[in-house]
Amino acid sequence: LFFFERWLTCMEPQNLTSVSEFLLLGLSDDPELQPLLFGLLLTMYLVTVLGNLLIILAVSSDSHLHTPMYFFLSNLSLADIGFSTTTVPKMLVNIQTHSKYITYAGCLTQMSFYFLFGCLDNLLLAVMAYDRFVAICHPLNYPIIMNPRLCGLLVLLSFFSSLLESQIHCLMVSQLTFCTDVEIHHFFCDAPQLLHLACSYTSINTILIYFIGAIFGGIPLSGILCSYSRIASSILRVPTTGGKYKAFSTCGSHLSVVCLFYGTGLGVYLGSSISPSPGKDAVASVVYTVVIPMLNPFIYSLRNRDIKRALRLFRSGAYSP
Numbered sequence: 001l002f003f004f005e006r007w008l009t010c011m012e013p014q015n016l017t018s019v020s021e022f023l024l025l026g027l028s029d030d031p032e033l034q035p036l037l038f039g040l041l042l043t044m045y046l047v048t049v050l051g052n053l054l055i056i057l058a059v060s061s062d063s064h065l066h067t068p069m070y071f072f073l074s075n076l077s078l079a080d081i082g083f084s085t086t087t088v089p090k091m092l093v094n095i096q097t098h099s100k101y102i103t104y105a106g107c108l109t110q111m112s113f114y115f116l117f118g119c120l121d122n123l124l125l126a127v128m129a130y131d132r133f134v135a136i137c138h139p140l141n142y143p144i145i146m147n148p149r150l151c152g153l154l155v156l157l158s159f160f161s162s163l164l165e166s167q168i169h170c171l172m173v174s175q176l177t178f179c180t181d182v183e184i185h186h187f188f189c190d191a192p193q194l195l196h197l198a199c200s201y202t203s204i205n206t207i208l209i210y211f212i213g214a215i216f217g218g219i220p221l222s223g224i225l226c227s228y229s230r231i232a233s234s235i236l237r238v239p240t241t242g243g244k245y246k247a248f249s250t251c252g253s254h255l256s257v258v259c260l261f262y263g264t265g266l267g268v269y270l271g272s273s274i275s276p277s278p279g280k281d282a283v284a285s286v287v288y289t290v291v292i293p294m295l296n297p298f299i300y301s302l303r304n305r306d307i308k309r310a311l312r313l314f315r316s317g318a319y320s321p
Contacts, residue, residue, distance in 0.1 A: 051297030126220035
């Protein structure tokens, strides 16, 4: 109830701002590129939604996949759908209607959900790394440690932590004063972009943003690195080559997603702080907001026999009891 009340408060335009809407400049101003961008983004968004929905339906319909690893995977797919839905539909509407405006409340709402699902993706990847660590390094105790109660608790903790981060960003931005410059050099509302537009003093806000990013991004990333260092150490002790390959194959898909997600995300935020380039940042943001959520179902399905078998059963209607 507390978070819901704070969310409603955050969504209401504050008296501190003198603008009622912002202008999202998008990816390109070239009119000839707009139909191409619309078709490409629409196709990628539909593939993202359908692919992740298939993962969720396959996991829920096949009893053989009712394990912690696939439970976390289905939640990751749900977060990916939300992550893309936060930014892509608004961009498609703007291209189709030739209007680039977004209201002040709409901008804060989009930013809140962007941080909510982005942080949830981040935390779920860390939880999945911990799951692989327990499965490989403590296989005998895996059913006891990764019990349904702990799995549900980890997902709930990830969600409420993400909600907390999104509300902190929203509350910080809602206290800023905006003047006449309302052009956002991006295709969605992001906190760093809004800080550049503020007329008020933003040094403290900038420090807080990077501090919060270090907590909600750095801690999960440290957990992932720690888990995989222990996993690598455990795999190297396996005597046979076949055993090493089998152990590594269980976390290969997850590792691929982690590298893509963190590689592009860190590249955008670190690159923008060192050498700001709005055009390049917007294009790079498409990778981790649209491309990576679209690729996740393919990465997990193409490299996973259980998922491929479940998808075949789902298409044929032969669900497992």
